[in-house]
Amino acid sequence: MTEDESDLGALLRDLTPQVLGVLVRRGADFAAAEDAVQEALIEALRHWPEDRPDHPRAWLVKVAGRKLLDAQRSAYARERRELRVHLEPEPGPSEQADDTLLLLSRCCHPALTPASAIALTLRAVGGLTTAQIAEAFLVPEATMAQRITRAKRTVGGQRFDRPGEVGAVLRVLYLIFNEGFTGTVDLAEEAIRLTRQLAAATDDPEVDGLLALMLLHHARRRARRTPSGAVVPLAEQDRSLWDTALVAEGVRVLQDALARDALGEYQAQAAIAALHDDAASAEETDWPQILEWYDELLRLAPSPVVALNRAVAVGEVDGPLAGLRQVEGLPADLPRRDAVAAWLHERAGDRAEAARRYALAAERATNAAELEHLTRQAARLRHAGDAGPG
Template identity: 85%
Template sequence: MNEELLRDLAPRVLGVLVRRGADFAAAEDAVQEALLEAVRRWPDARPDEPLGWLVTVAGRKLIDAHRAESARHRRELRVHLEPEPGPTEQADDTLLLLSRCCHPSLTPASAIALTLRAVGGLTTAQIAQAFLVPEATMAQRISRAKRTVTGAQFDRPGDVHAVLRVLYLIFNEGFTGEVDLAEEAIRLTRQLAATSEDPEVAGLLALMLLHHARRRARRTAEGALVPLAEQDRSRWDTAMVAEAVDILQRALAKDALGEYQAQAAIAALHADAASAEETDWPQILEWYDELMRLSGSPVVALNRAVALGEVDGPLVGLRAVEQLDPELPRRDAVAAYLHERAGDLAEAARCYALAAEKAPTVAERDHLTKQAARLNAGR
């Protein structure tokens, strides 16, 4: 039995049923029953058209679940859910299904959980382990999300940018437990890119691949963070970088620049440098200017301050940092880096220590604490 094939087909079957008007939660239950049927039957006689077979079986399971309802309702369901001849079942409903899972009425946490369950094909236990919560808690979250989207309109794809935001949130969760969420996000984004001409979809895929290519160099064997400038670039996945750059170039050629394309362009410039010293900071700063025009995000402004400090000097970068909200995440860490480059080691150490107190993860806290200790020891 090819479990990977079933995992790839499950969201497509769900998309067909829901597109035809089925209730989301009921359709997912029907798909799960169809998958169990496939596990039992396919080892002996795998169908020539696995997708069509699953849609047929899931549709019948869904009808069976409604036998207690009126005959009129059953006839309507048969019209909508019985498989149609021809290539209809080959239609890819990836964006439709992702749009439903990323509905604006859902919180980001609920959208992520529902996406991983319905589109990613992960079990509730796997998702719970990835987010370090009890399985019962995750099951409740997914159930609430299903109820929320049950009555939502589903006749056309929703905002693709809402989908991209959720996929990027999944990617940034990284690797925890049994499930590698970064790779799962890349897999889902590849599926979406195969069905969408939107250059921002390609831009996000390129951005994910460029970040993922540096994964092996990002931590020591003991799990400590390694800053980009100190990473062993021979450990970067050059094939993945090349694929990402090719995807990005084709997206940029469409002349419809968006935030993910701009972020990917910055990541590509970092990946192109043979060493930290060879980084093309002037061009990176130009891309940050574009990104500021597109988003105006304070996080982008903070990252732009780093590039500004590399191009025009750390004092110029510090002046840009001073204009930002003191409570902005990682603001103190950036200030510490720029103060150190400017030669003010005492202030840099103070800022590193302050940043460590606010660090969102243990690894980041330990790294910032070590930076403060290094500077204090050197004075």
């Protein structure tokens, strides 16, 4: 692929959700609008290499609108019904923001399951192929195609004359980010790209908070695994591998969000991540300040998961026994509860109980890397116990 072809592909990928958002805002059926946009993209690939328009987005809106009208006329020739898509001038900044959020709102509609919302977002907004999405989630392409089709059908009958609640969109974007790298697509980077688009189109500090959180976590990606794929805990990571440019950007985005004085849960999480990234070593981590942010996060978004993470901070600030008292009050089936308890028991000097808890956590592991890590921790402690003192 030449450099010009690569630039053209990147431009079309950025413009696709914007054009789709325009058609949806003007009343188009979601599936029909997506088909029309795809046809317009084919036309662009035919004509733009030799004659790129001065206003590519407006060109695509116009061509997609015509394709949509042609399809509507063909389908409803007897009834003489036409979809009202007015090919007005290029939308202004506020309309573009509405279009972006409107399209994401539709893909993240509460009527969809999280899995369906993720798939539809990656397909309609991210521009990924069905095959790429299927590979990322380790399912057959036919299965993913059915999931996306059902999702389109579900939202097709919903009224969308204004953007939905941004919190639902942010939850789906964060779910995509946490899928990480699978298959040929790095979903973490894809989530960051989509969140950047949303941040550029809106003025919500929580959108910036999520973007900052993603950047600060993604900055550590090279240090999270050994060359063989084994998990490396945060305290043991080689911090020279962290991406300092991403850390700096994440901190800047977070500071801008916090300055707007509308604190939300993603900003609080990003503040915790920033404190970890700011420490030159695990021993230099500012745990008292992290604990303060966890207290704030627990106020903003109370949940057993937040309380469990706070227990780790309590263990660092007030000692492992204090942390264990926090863990004891949490649900027994809470994911990672046994792993956190094991870590605290080891810090308290009870290696036998720590080994038992690591083994329990391994039984509940949700992926191979986590299973291998927890099993290795249990074996390490058992071996140390067998060796005896010294």
